[in-house]
Amino acid sequence: MFQEEDIIISAKNLTKIFKDFWNRPKVKAVNGISFEVNRGEVVGLLGPNGSGKSTTIKIILNLLYPTAGELKIFGENTKDINTKSKIGYLPEETYLYKFLSAEETLNFFGHLFNLSVKEVRKRTDELLEMIGMSYARKRLVGEFSKGMARRIGMAQALINNPELLILDEPTSSLDPIACNEMKNLIKFLKNKKKTVLVSSHLLGDIEEVCDRIIILYEGRIVAEGSLEDLLKIYEKNIITIPRQEGTQTEKLRRYLKEELFIEDFSIDNPNMSLEKYFVKTMEKARGDNSEFAEVKQSDTMAEYLKE
C-alpha cells in the first residue's frame, strides 16, 4: 500500500465533456475515470484513437479543465505553479521554436524553470551529449528531421530533472535505435525512482517499459493493472536452456512425455525481436563512418539525472 506522499497522480471520477458553441454537450471524451499513479512507477496509457488518452494527459497538465471529478498532482491542484516545476512533458508533436538552435531551445526551457544560467548551461551540455546531438547544438531546430526534433523535445522534458515525466507517444517519429534509447532512458528513470506516464499506440514499447497499464475505451477505463497480472499466462511455463544437440533434445522430449506426462509442448529456438536485430546490425554497420551519421548514438546519461 502506498503512502499519501507517494501518490503522484490521483484522479477521481474525472470527466471531460466537450461542448459546442451554444454550450451544449457534444462529446464525452473522459467518462468518470479514477486511477492513481504512484512514485517510481512507469504507467502506460493505452487505447485506440479517441479513447481519451490525450485528453486525460491534457487535463493532468492543466491544458484542459475537467468538467467534473477531482484531480491531484503531488497532492495539489493542477493549476499549482510549484507542482509544474516537478513535471516534464513531451507532447505528441514537438512544438518547438524553429528559429532557435538546439542549444538556445534547451537554454530557453531551462530558464523557464528559473534555473541559474550556470546550471542551465551545464544541463544543456549534458542533455545534448545524452541525446547524441552535441555536434548540432548550433543548428536551428527548423532544420532538424522529425526524429532529431523529437530528441530535442525529450531533452527539454528532462531539463528540470522532473519527478513526473509525461510522455505522449514518445517513440513516434523515432528510428528503432532512437526508440531503443528512449526505452533505455525510461528504464533508467525508473531505476532513479522517477514516475513516468506514457501514452502510446505501440504496444511493444509499453510492454517493454511499463510496470502497469491503464486501457481506455470511449473515455472509460476498461482494464487496469500490472503487466504481470494482466499478461502472464499462469496455465503455461517457459523453460529457457542453452542450445541442445539432437540426441539431447530427443531425451528431453521423451522425458517430458514419459515422466511428466505432458503431451502439449514444443521445443524450438527463440526469436530475437526485429528491433533488437536492427539495433545490432546498425551498431555493426556504424564502424568508422560515425562522423557522418545524422544523429550519433550515445550511451551516456546526463550527470544531473543520475543524482
Added chain:
Amino acid sequence: MNHDLAIIRLTIITIIKSHSFILIMLLSCIFAFVIPLTVFDGSNLVDMFQIRITYSLDICTILIFISSIWSGCSIMAGDIESHKIHMLVVKPVSKFRILLNRFLGVFIIHFLFLMIISLIIFLMINASESSLSIPQKAELSKKVFTSRKSYVSRLTGVSKEFFEEFNARTRDATLSESERAETGKKIIYTILSRRGEVKPGKSKTFFFEVVKTIYFDNASFQFIPYIGSPDILERQNRPKTEGVWSLQVNNGKVVNLNEKPETFLSNNEYEMNISLKDLSEEKNIIKLTYHNLDKDKSVFFRITEFPRIQIKNAGFIENYLKCLLIMVLGIVFVSAIGCTLGCIFSLPVAVFVIIAYLLFGSVGNFILSRNEVFLKNDNIQSKIGYNLSKTLLKIITPIQEFQLSEYVSTGMLIENDIIIEIIKKYFLIQFLIISGIGIYVFNKREFGMVVKK
C-alpha cells in the same frame, strides 16, 4: 526572474525574425532618412521644416504602431494555433506572467526601434538645418526649434451670458432635442463673435494671464483678423483694414507695438514679437489692445484661438522628448490591444478586427466632428451613425491621438496636462478594460482544445 527574461527574449527574437517586422522597419528607416531630404519648399522655410518633422514622425510612428499591434496579435494567436503555448503553460510560469512578458517583449522591441528612428529623424532634421544662413536659423529657432506655450485671452461670464440668452429664447418654445442643441450652438457662436468684435473706430482689450519663464525675451503674439464678418474664409480679394496694437504688462506703461497704422488682410495670420521683461514671479496680467482705425468695418477675432500670446517655455529637445513619451504610451496601448486580440481570436479573425479597429479609430472622430451636420439633417441614419460612433469611441482609441508631431513641428509646448489627460482618458479606463479582457480570456482559455484554423 529568469523565466520572465527568457520569455521576453524569445518574444523579441520572434519579432525580429518575422518578415512583417523587417518590412515595416525597413520602410520606417527609408521614411526617416528620405523624407527630410525630399521635402523642398523654397518659398517658406518654416513650412518646409514643419512638414519634414510632421511627415517623418507621423509615418514612422504609424508604422511602429501597426507593427506593435500586429506583432502582439500574431505572437499570441500564433502560439495558440501552433500549440507552442502548450510548452509554456505546462512550465512553472503563471499564465498572467506569460501574457505580461509577451506584451513586454512586444513593447520593448518597438520602444527601442522608436528611439532609433526618432534619433535618426532628429539628426537628419538638424543636419538639414546646419546648411542654412544665420537669419534662417534664427527664424527656425523662433518658430520651429522651440517649445512655446500659448495663452489665449481670458473669457469671463460666457456661461452666464449663454444661459440667460438660451433661457430667454427657449422658454416659450417647444423644441426637439436637436433643435435645442442647434439653438445652443448658435448662441455660443453669437456670444463669441460679439466678444471678438472690434467695432469701427473703436478699441478692444484682450486680457491674458501669463506665467513667467526664463525665456521672457522670446515672446510673440499671433492673430488672424476677419474683416466685416467673422465668417469670411475666402483667400482671394480679401478685404483690408488698418489698425494698431498696444501692449500693457501688469498696469505698467502702455507700449505701441506698431509705429504707424498697419494694414491687415482678412483671414491672414500675423505674428509680432513682444518683450515681456517686466513679468513678476506670480500671476501676470497682460493687456493687448487692438485699435480699429477703419471707420466702416468691424474687425473680428476668433477669441478661443486668436489673438494668442506665445512664450518660449522650454527647448525643442524637451518638447521632442515629450512627443516621444506620448508615442511610447501609444506603443504600450497598441501592444496591449494586439496581445489581447491574439488571446481572443484566431489569426485571420484577429487581423480583420485589427483592420476594423484602426479604420474605425481613424474615421470615428471625423464622424463625431460632423455631428452638427447629422443633427441638422435629423434623419435616422445620421443619428444611428453618430450614436454608434460615440459609443464605439468609448472602447476604441484612435491611434492618431498618440501623435503630437504637429506640436513639435509648430514649436508648441506639449504641456504636462496633455500627457496627464491622455493617461487619464485612455489608460485609466480603456487600457485597463482591454488588458483585463486579455488577461481574463488567456486565463480561462483551454489551450488543449483543437484550434479550428
